[in-house]
Amino acid sequence: GDSVTQMEGPVTLSEEAFLTINCTYTATGYPSLFWYVQYPGEGLQLLLKATKADDKGSNKGFEATYRKETTSFHLEKGSVQVSDSAVYFCAYMDSNYQLIWGAGTKLIIKP
């Protein structure tokens, strides 16, 4: 069935390190893809999105490219900060306009 698979966390990095959080999905067609972020004690907020193949979403130094060949939407950032510590969720919108979510990846950045 339809699903989103994210790398398990927690992912622990030092400040200024390069970040990759993997996300792959199983869906029919070419759905819109999203990354949401949840900071401690807060609700989720949209980080970036891509609506068609080869699109690159970007925001706050984060990027993700819609790869239809590999059904992936990996999140990257060149130099992470302590303030990036959060839980990151990958999701796609199915044909009923409902979001299908990954389990989330907790990111811990150490100074």
Place this chain on the structure above:
Amino acid sequence: NAGVTQTPKFQVLKTGQSMTLQCAQDMNHNSMYWYRQDPGMGLRLIYYSASEGTTDKGEVPNGYNVSRLNKREFSLRLESAAPSQTSVYFCASSVGSGNYEQYFGPGTRLTVT
């Protein structure tokens, strides 16, 4: 502009008790959603309301009821709480039920003993 607000933030219930989680949005959004978030799992949709006056079941509706009171408010009711309903509950809203960004409230942490 408060966005999406939820009350209460925390709640402890005994098995069999009932309660209503409240959600309100001030963005004039048409669509509203209730999710639950459990450890190691993604968010799961409980119910949603595509527009005022309509509600539909999501992935995990059993044990819950909802009311779209007006365009701003969407409440979630647990009639007889069970330990399996221990979770964090999020309300969200969006402009419409299509390909739109969802805006989330801060969540309600519910424990059922």
